[in-house]
Amino acid sequence: MNKRIVAVTLVILTIVGIMFAQAPKPKPAARPSSNPNSNTERAVWNAGWEVILGITETDFHTLGFDTQSKEQATQIFTYLAANRPHLTCSKFYKDKDELKRVHVFVEADSSGSSITSQEFVGQLRSRLSAIHDVSLVYSDSDADIIVKTIAFPTLSESGRQIGFTASIVGLTLCTFKSMSGYDKGEITIRELTTHKLLTGPSEEDILSRASSSLDVGDFDDIRKEHANSLKIQNP
Numbered sequence: 001m002n003k004r005i006v007a008v009t010l011v012i013l014t015i016v017g018i019m020f021a022q023a024p025k026p027k028p029a030a031r032p033s034s035n036p037n038s039n040t041e042r043a044v045w046n047a048g049w050e051v052i053l054g055i056t057e058t059d060f061h062t063l064g065f066d067t068q069s070k071e072q073a074t075q076i077f078t079y080l081a082a083n084r085p086h087l088t089c090s091k092f093y094k095d096k097d098e099l100k101r102v103h104v105f106v107e108a109d110s111s112g113s114s115i116t117s118q119e120f121v122g123q124l125r126s127r128l129s130a131i132h133d134v135s136l137v138y139s140d141s142d143a144d145i146i147v148k149t150i151a152f153p154t155l156s157e158s159g160r161q162i163g164f165t166a167s168i169v170g171l172t173l174c175t176f177k178s179m180s181g182y183d184k185g186e187i188t189i190r191e192l193t194t195h196k197l198l199t200g201p202s203e204e205d206i207l208s209r210a211s212s213s214l215d216v217g218d219f220d221d222i223r224k225e226h227a228n229s230l231k232i233q234n235p
Helices: 002-022 047-053 057-062 070-083 096-100 115-129 203-233
Strands: 086-088 102-108 134-136 145-155 161-178 185-200
Touching: 047 057, 047 070, 096 203, 102 115, 102 203, 115 134, 115 145, 115 203, 145 185, 145 203, 161 203, 185 203
Parallel strands: 102 134, 102 145
Antiparallel strands: 086 161, 145 161, 161 185
16 A cells, blocks of 8 residues: 555656656846837937037037937037027118118217318218118117228328328127026127228318218128018018
């Protein structure tokens, strides 16, 4: 009887051993990826980074922008573009008809506030206002161009007047804006765009040459800018 029990027990143990030996081993649990964004599309450099922000393709990789997702890089680009300091020298007109005229502000140089300079400025204003598409304004903030001048008679060593001289500069009002950082704020500056030193036999000669030179040179550049603006507004 005992031998039978022992035999049956051995058979059962043998069958169980065979079953465990043939059973497939459980697969190890998959470890989560150490990079949660491994399947996220990566940021790629394009020319816009350099044209707008000055970031070359090499800079893009060196600064680690290529490790960001495409969406994150777009957010970074938008933020930097919106907050970068910028200088604006173009004047915006709500009324399109204003783009058909050149707005000029004429003033005498503060260092040349003599009666001669003041009279010359007055006569120069009259000459410029006679040009068909020129409007004189009385504030530099309203002007497309600021014409600043100093004028005086040319004298001989004995003190006799032998001619006339005028220095005329053209200036554009520009605005510098910074949205953040140590230079946050807005300042207005004048950018020098042209300078003419004219000498001649008389004040009348200088007035004629100055108004003609401004009309066909500096004012024409402004007319072209205005024409381009009108094309954009009226495609």
